[in-house]
Amino acid sequence: MDxxxxxxxxxxxxxxxxxxxxxxxxxxxxxxxxxxxxFVLFDAEGMATKVFSxxxxxxxxxxxxxxxxx
Amino acid sequence: MKxxxxxxxxxxxxxxxxxxxxxxxxxxxxxxxxxxxxxxxQGLGTVALGLVLAGVAGCTRPTDEPTVPEVDSGPGxxxxxxxxxxxxxxxxxxxxxxxxxxxxxxxxxxxxxAMSIQGTPGQATATMQDGDGDGSATEDAGDIDAGSxxxxxxxxxxxxxDAPDASRVALYEPTWANSDADGLVAAVxxxxxxxxxxxxxxxx
Numbered sequence: 001m002d003x004x005x006x007x008x009x010x011x012x013x014x015x016x017x018x019x020x021x022x023x024x025x026x027x028x029x030x031x032x033x034x035x036x037x038x039f040v041l042f043d044a045e046g047m048a049t050k051v052f053s054x055x056x057x058x059x060x061x062x063x064x065x066x067x068x069x070x
Numbered sequence: 071m072k073x074x075x076x077x078x079x080x081x082x083x084x085x086x087x088x089x090x091x092x093x094x095x096x097x098x099x100x101x102x103x104x105x106x107x108x109x110x111x112q113g114l115g116t117v118a119l120g121l122v123l124a125g126v127a128g129c130t131r132p133t134d135e136p137t138v139p140e141v142d143s144g145p146g147x148x149x150x151x152x153x154x155x156x157x158x159x160x161x162x163x164x165x166x167x168x169x170x171x172x173x174x175x176x177x178x179x180x181x182x183x184a185m186s187i188q189g190t191p192g193q194a195t196a197t198m199q200d201g202d203g204d205g206s207a208t209e210d211a212g213d214i215d216a217g218s219x220x221x222x223x224x225x226x227x228x229x230x231x232d233a234p235d236a237s238r239v240a241l242y243e244p245t246w247a248n249s250d251a252d253g254l255v256a257a258v259x260x261x262x263x264x265x266x267x268x269x270x271x272x273x274x
């Protein structure tokens with residue numbers, strides 16, 4: 001993830017959120033996060049476009065990021 | 071002994087007019103009765119004619135009479151002549167004041183403190199600069215044949231729209247901390263300025 005963040009950080013923001021953080025409790029339900037790791041991809045306007053349960057692999061995530069930036 | 075012919079002559083000597091007298095002579099012994107009946111009919115006819123004329127006059131409205139809407143100036147009070155004349159006077163004064171204002175506005179020179187127009191025809195360039203130097207805009211105004219127009223102001227907020235400018239909203243830069251809850255909120259609100267990938271993780 002660190003390598004991917006280094007490659008994409010100019011175009012995509014990477015945010016880490018701890019599920020034990022009580023201040024994000026509603027977000028877990030909103031985006032159906034039932035386990036870790038989980039990833040939610042937002043577009044620049046704040047619309048959740050994709051939810052990953054588990055790590056899908058860098059190629060798949062890269063494909064979604066590329067599609068989102070087009 | 072009276073006969074009917076004498077009666078007729080007696081009746082004929084009575085002061086009668088027109089057809090009543092003629093009929094009285096013609097109908098023996100019944101002249102008076104006929105006269106009364108005729109007079110009665112004439113009276114009825116006159117009354118009927120009067121009623122008909124009155125009805126026609128009541129139903130007929132002069133076409134040249136203007137239709138004026140009723141103005142309720144009080145509980146059932148019609149507009150008096152004094153009120154009518156006062157209204158006309160007020161309207162006349164308003165029209166006069168409007169004409170004076172328009173005439174005065176036409177005679178005043180254009181304000182020069184907001185925008186100065188200079189140059190010659192053909193220099194169709196309008197330049198607007200911000201007083202605080204945070205940006206400037208240059209616009210090619212091809213349809214302006216008066217020359218170039220330059221506007222300067224000390225307060226750029228005078229041009230600020232009422233709605234907040236989305237480009238002026240402070241963007242949030244994620245920290246890559248262990249739990250960046252503010253980054254999550256900023257991503258949801260679209261305040262990061264680019265797509266965001268949120269990684270939900272746990273320490274255990």
